[in-house]
Amino acid sequence: MSSVIGKSAVVRGKVRGDGDLEVQGHVEGEITVSGDVTVEAGGLVGAAVNGRRIVVRGAVRGDLVASEAIELGNGARVVGDVRAPRIAITEGALVRGHVQTQGAGASSTPRAAATPRAAAAPVKATPAPVRAATPARAPAPAARPVPAPAPSTRKVEAKPAAGRGSVLAGARPAAPPPMVVPVLKKGTKVTKKR
Amino acid sequence: MASTIIGSGITIEGDIASDEDVVVSGTVRGKLSAREGVVVEQGGVVEADIQGGATSVAGSVTGNIHSTDRVDLQGGAKVVGNVKATRITIADGAQFKGNVDMDV
Numbered sequence: 001m002s003s004v005i006g007k008s009a010v011v012r013g014k015v016r017g018d019g020d021l022e023v024q025g026h027v028e029g030e031i032t033v034s035g036d037v038t039v040e041a042g043g044l045v046g047a048a049v050n051g052r053r054i055v056v057r058g059a060v061r062g063d064l065v066a067s068e069a070i071e072l073g074n075g076a077r078v079v080g081d082v083r084a085p086r087i088a089i090t091e092g093a094l095v096r097g098h099v100q101t102q103g104a105g106a107s108s109t110p111r112a113a114a115t116p117r118a119a120a121a122p123v124k125a126t127p128a129p130v131r132a133a134t135p136a137r138a139p140a141p142a143a144r145p146v147p148a149p150a151p152s153t154r155k156v157e158a159k160p161a162a163g164r165g166s167v168l169a170g171a172r173p174a175a176p177p178p179m180v181v182p183v184l185k186k187g188t189k190v191t192k193k194r
Numbered sequence: 195m196a197s198t199i200i201g202s203g204i205t206i207e208g209d210i211a212s213d214e215d216v217v218v219s220g221t222v223r224g225k226l227s228a229r230e231g232v233v234v235e236q237g238g239v240v241e242a243d244i245q246g247g248a249t250s251v252a253g254s255v256t257g258n259i260h261s262t263d264r265v266d267l268q269g270g271a272k273v274v275g276n277v278k279a280t281r282i283t284i285a286d287g288a289q290f291k292g293n294v295d296m297d298v
Contacts, residue, residue: 003204006197006214013208013224019201029208 002035007042021051023058030062041075054084056093063097198228202237216246218253231263236270249279251288258292 002020009025020035023043037051043058066084074092197214204220232246238253252268261279269287278295
């Protein structure tokens with residue numbers, strides 16, 4: 001059964017428990033509910049709100065933390081931090097505070113996912129020039145990578161760039177056609193203007 | 195339809211004041227005052243003084259009930275506290291311990 005704090009109701013104290021909660025009136029205490037919390041237009045919450053999904057069309061002075069999503073609708077006024085995996089702020093909603101689209105539990109996963117991406121990028125880049133180098137020119141590309149590792153690790157970042165350039169040059173002579181195309185485009189534009 | 199509903203899983207620790215009806219299926223600790231009716235449904239727990247209009251209790255109330263209208267204690271209700279109202283009914287099966295004050 002869902003709960004409703006009516007339009008004319010004022011609650012001074014904590015509200016917590018299971019199920020959904022709809023606030024049309026005034027709550028001056030912390031709300032902690034396992035279900036959804038809706039602060040309707042005209043509703044006012046003067047403390048933190050915790051729930052699964054939080055929808056605000058009224059006013060909240062306190063932090064919003066949801067395990068699933070937060071939606072700040074038109075007419076919402078929020079002074080406080082907003083934190084949830086998914087956050088929607090509609091046009092007409094006023095927010096003053098820190099907004100973070102990550103839950104407390106979800107924050108660790110993106111960071112963990114970011115590190116493999118960074119590690120994977122150079123791995124992919126290095127084999128590419130090697131493949132291209134072997135069929136096209138065996139001696140020349142081999143000579144380029146060899147001096148590069150010797151100096152320092154900073155120049156390692158420059159290697160893939162040089163490798164990609166050699167790949168394009170070695171694989172296809174596709175470089176000139178793209179150069180010609182923009183020139184034609186520029187020319188056509190000019191003629192149109194004239 | 196009642197304007198304020200405290201659902202069965204919900205607990206409120208503090209004061210509730212309303213100009214309209216209040217239905218309690220959950221738990222209220224503190225104080226409960228309403229201009230209109232107050233209904234404590236079966237399974238509802240109120241550990242607070244109740245001030246309101248017509249009051250109906252089918253759940254548990256620990257605290258004084260002060261009504262400007264009537265108080266009905268339904269069968270299965272459990273009330274510990276004083277009751278002050280213009281009219282009072284206590285149904286068969288209701289548990290009640292406290293004083294009754296009817297303005298005579």
